[in-house]
Amino acid sequence: MPASLNRRQLLSRSTAAGFFMVAGQWLWLTPQEAQARAFEPQILSPDQCNALSSLGDAFVPGAAAGGIAAYIDLQLQAGDDSLLIGKYLGVDTSAQTGFYRAAADNVIALTDESTSLQTFIADMAADSLSNWAGPPASYVLFVLRADALDVVYGTPEGFDALGIPYMAHIKPEKPW
Secondary structure: OOOOOOHHHHHHOOOOOEEEEEOOEEEEEOHHHHHHOOOEOOOOOHHHHHHHHHHHHHHOOOHHHHOHHHHHHHHHHOHHHOOOHHHHOOOOHHHHHHHHHHHHHHHHHHOOOOOOHHHHHHHHHOOOOOOOOOOOHHHHHHHHHHHHHHHHHOOHHHHHHHOOOOOOOOOOOOOO
């Protein structure tokens, strides 16, 4: 990747598309397409993907359908070329997999049918989840929310939904 490209330019140039396993075949898809076709995660477990999708959608409605789990799983495979926001906030790319697995495992372990996601999110923001393990919950919330925002609004369609003209320096060759 040329050093002159930044994260936003890469996102706007469709680099979030990649190869996803769907029904035993590798297909070049966007995260949204991969999610719609029931992709098979390569790094995270299906339960972890479901947890991150639910939480991401609670942060930013549309993140689950936009493919946040597929996006995160794909970017975890990218290593140093990851576009996940954590990389730009000091989460070393070699630690990203552990970071997202821990986040998902906390959601799985600490939520149940009686826990609303909104209450869980409020407790994350206040770092008041007593059995939370790993990086501070409020930091995880910040990182996952930023990833969800990228998936939902980091596209020409996302800009349209906000009523903002999409004026990328380099327009993507195809939508992601």
